[in-house]
Amino acid sequence: MSAATIERSLWVVLAAFMIAVPWLIPALINSFWVSVIAEILIWSLFAASVNLLFGYVGLLSFGQALYFGFGMYGVAIGIQDFHLSFWPAFGLGIVASMAMAFLTGIFAVRLTWHYFAIITVVFSLIFYFLALTNKWLTGGDDGINFSLPPTFNVGGFNKSLTDSTFQYFFILVTVTFCLWLMQRLIASPLGKALVAIRDNDVRASLIGLNVYRLRLIAFVLAGFLAGVAGALFAFFGRYASASYMFYHVSGEAVVWAIVGGAGTLLGPLVGTTLFIIVREVVSTHWEHHSLIVGAVAVLVVLFAPKGVVGSWNDWIARIAERAEAPSVTAKLRTDP
Amino acid sequence: MDKLFLLAMNGLIWGLIIALIALGLAIIFGLLDIINLAHGDFFMVGTVLAWATLQSTGSFWLAFIVAPLVGFLLGALIQRLIIQPIHNAAALSIVATFGLSLILQESVRITYGPTPGRILSPIPGTMPMFGVDYEVYRLFAAAVAILLIGGFFLFLNHTQLGTWMRAVRHDRDTAVAMGIPAGRVYVLTFGIGFALAAVGGVVAAPITTVDFRGGVDILPFCFMAVIIGGLGNLPGTAAAAVLLAFLEGIIQSVADPTVARIASLVLMSAVLLLRPQGLFKGFTR
Numbered sequence: 056m057s058a059a060t061i062e063r064s065l066w067v068v069l070a071a072f073m074i075a076v077p078w079l080i081p082a083l084i085n086s087f088w089v090s091v092i093a094e095i096l097i098w099s100l101f102a103a104s105v106n107l108l109f110g111y112v113g114l115l116s117f118g119q120a121l122y123f124g125f126g127m128y129g130v131a132i133g134i135q136d137f138h139l140s141f142w143p144a145f146g147l148g149i150v151a152s153m154a155m156a157f158l159t160g161i162f163a164v165r166l167t168w169h170y171f172a173i174i175t176v177v178f179s180l181i182f183y184f185l186a187l188t189n190k191w192l193t194g195g196d197d198g199i200n201f202s203l204p205p206t207f208n209v210g211g212f213n214k215s216l217t218d219s220t221f222q223y224f225f226i227l228v229t230v231t232f233c234l235w236l237m238q239r240l241i242a243s244p245l246g247k248a249l250v251a252i253r254d255n256d257v258r259a260s261l262i263g264l265n266v267y268r269l270r271l272i273a274f275v276l277a278g279f280l281a282g283v284a285g286a287l288f289a290f291f292g293r294y295a296s297a298s299y300m301f302y303h304v305s306g307e308a309v310v311w312a313i314v315g316g317a318g319t320l321l322g323p324l325v326g327t328t329l330f331i332i333v334r335e336v337v338s339t340h341w342e343h344h345s346l347i348v349g350a351v352a353v354l355v356v357l358f359a360p361k362g363v364v365g366s367w368n369d370w371i372a373r374i375a376e377r378a379e380a381p382s383v384t385a386k387l388r389t390d391p
Numbered sequence: 392m393d394k395l396f397l398l399a400m401n402g403l404i405w406g407l408i409i410a411l412i413a414l415g416l417a418i419i420f421g422l423l424d425i426i427n428l429a430h431g432d433f434f435m436v437g438t439v440l441a442w443a444t445l446q447s448t449g450s451f452w453l454a455f456i457v458a459p460l461v462g463f464l465l466g467a468l469i470q471r472l473i474i475q476p477i478h479n480a481a482a483l484s485i486v487a488t489f490g491l492s493l494i495l496q497e498s499v500r501i502t503y504g505p506t507p508g509r510i511l512s513p514i515p516g517t518m519p520m521f522g523v524d525y526e527v528y529r530l531f532a533a534a535v536a537i538l539l540i541g542g543f544f545l546f547l548n549h550t551q552l553g554t555w556m557r558a559v560r561h562d563r564d565t566a567v568a569m570g571i572p573a574g575r576v577y578v579l580t581f582g583i584g585f586a587l588a589a590v591g592g593v594v595a596a597p598i599t600t601v602d603f604r605g606g607v608d609i610l611p612f613c614f615m616a617v618i619i620g621g622l623g624n625l626p627g628t629a630a631a632a633v634l635l636a637f638l639e640g641i642i643q644s645v646a647d648p649t650v651a652r653i654a655s656l657v658l659m660s661a662v663l664l665l666r667p668q669g670l671f672k673g674f675t676r
Contacts, residue, residue, distance in 0.1 A: 346497040352490030
């Protein structure tokens with residue numbers, strides 16, 4: 056079997072599985088796991104925002120939770136205080152997080168590496184503490200609970216996320232659409248320019264790329280991904296809370312993205328899936344599941360530093376190589 | 392006025408303890424070039440070791456020997472097993488130390504338990520100071536912290552290992568060419584970094600609570616000290632820790648502690664953007 060066939064059949068299996076989840080999973084395990092898979096999709100999108108910055112631009116953000124939180128609060132405050140319907144509230148969440156990413160990005164992308172990681176975490180901490188103190192607006196640690204407005208309400212056709220199958224597909228379609236957008240971005244000339252900056256920012260600026268502006272664009276786009284994830288999570292949980300803006304949330308996304316494989320489209324999805332499944336399976340039997348999460352993070356860093364998907368890609372590349380040049384390997388093997 | 396004095400004094404003493412912990416973070420940051428997300432938990436392990444020593448031997452004072460020793464050994468072991476293999480990939484070190492942080496917190500939660508505990512002050516009583524009855528132990532803690540910080544700088548400037556540490560940080564390749572065993576210096580530095588945080592934990596244990604989440608709050612504070620003091624500027628780091636905690640103490644006398652924390656964070660952003668070399672550049676070295 057050639058490398059391309061393996062990859063293509065895996066894509067087909069994955070797509071078929073994702074579509075079959077609302078019927079397959081309740082039959083195999085129970086319907087609770089459908090919502091776990093929906094949650095995995097949302098957090099994968101959040102991890103993808105870390106990956107866009109780190110894997111493709113070379114900026115390690117430790118403050119993506121800020122934009123996740125703005126997405127959540129945009130939705131919750133929009134519905135609770137402004138009495139918005141579903142789509143305007145969704146839009147408010149996304150716009151709020153992108154605006155915040157733009158404002159903080161103006162300052163943050165002036166810095167790189169250590170300093171960038173630290174300034175992003177500092178910005179997110181400032182707003183975390185602000186959200187904690189301004190309880191009148193944010194509800195602090197307790198958060199804001201709201202009731203879901205209908206998603207579609209056109210001429211007797213009424214659908215809302217309270218229908219769990221509809222909710223699953225709404226999340227699946229939104230996340231897939233965002234990852235598709237990200238894929239298009241990376242394949243575009245803009246994406247190539249971002250990768251050029253990641254590989255060597257001095258050279259990129261010497262060939263005429265505006266490094267600062269490109270980094271800022273990438274930062275706002277990552278804010279978009281995190282904002283959509285936060286808005287989806289607000290709809291999913293029907294609430295928003297300041298605790299999701301703490302640096303631990305950002306840190307988990309960094310771990311998921313790097314363990315899955317930074318700089319690969321599916322890496323964050325794989326990393327997030329791995330950690331959330333471990334958490335869900337182990338936490339029902341043993342309350343100290345964080346121990347396993349920590350151990351997995353350390354072990355992957357030690358033994359698969361390119362992440363799960365990165366190592367997988369290496370393996371596929373090796374198969375492809377062998378298929379291309381079978382005589383060489385055969386000759387090597389006969390050598391004593 | 393009494394409240395202001397009390398909070399400013401508490402802030403000052405807390406700052407001295409933080410300075411001790413932040414120095415540990417700064418040498419790890421400066422020498423190994425990694426962001427150590429587990430450093431707050433090294434402090435937390437120190438508080439737990441203080442509690443464990445008190446429970447098993449009945450003496451709190453023994454913890455001043457046990458905690459740094461255990462911390463040093465754990466730190467050296469961690470460096471050898473986890474940090475060394477990934478030394479050249481700084482992003483991976485963040486993931487590894489994040490994982491390490493979870494492992495330490497959860498191990499303490501399993502062994503020590505999830506509920507925060509308190510250690511009774513080993514020097515009970517208060518003494519009058521400027522019209523306030525001030526806890527004697529806090530004054531003692533300040534003295535210990537000052538002694539340890541002084542001792543650390545003596546060690547750094549007047550011993551062979553200290554000189555090696557400065558040399559490797561300054562120029563690793565030349566240091567290796569001069570015959571300095573850089574690999575061993577890394578191991579020892581990480582061990583000393585852990586030991587400093589752990590002994591900080593012992594000093595702080597009777598003032599704060601013993602809790603498996605005790606390091607979560609300390610970590611950002613230490614990073615603020617390292618950044619505001621200037622990366623690699625160790626006296627600057629210590630000064631920044633004291634200054635920050637003192638300022639937070641003063642702000643706390645008129646506003647919420649969270650407001651004080653926001654003020655420090657804003658100060659830190661300003662330093663990062665305007666003076667990334669730190670506030671005290673030119674003041675030392």
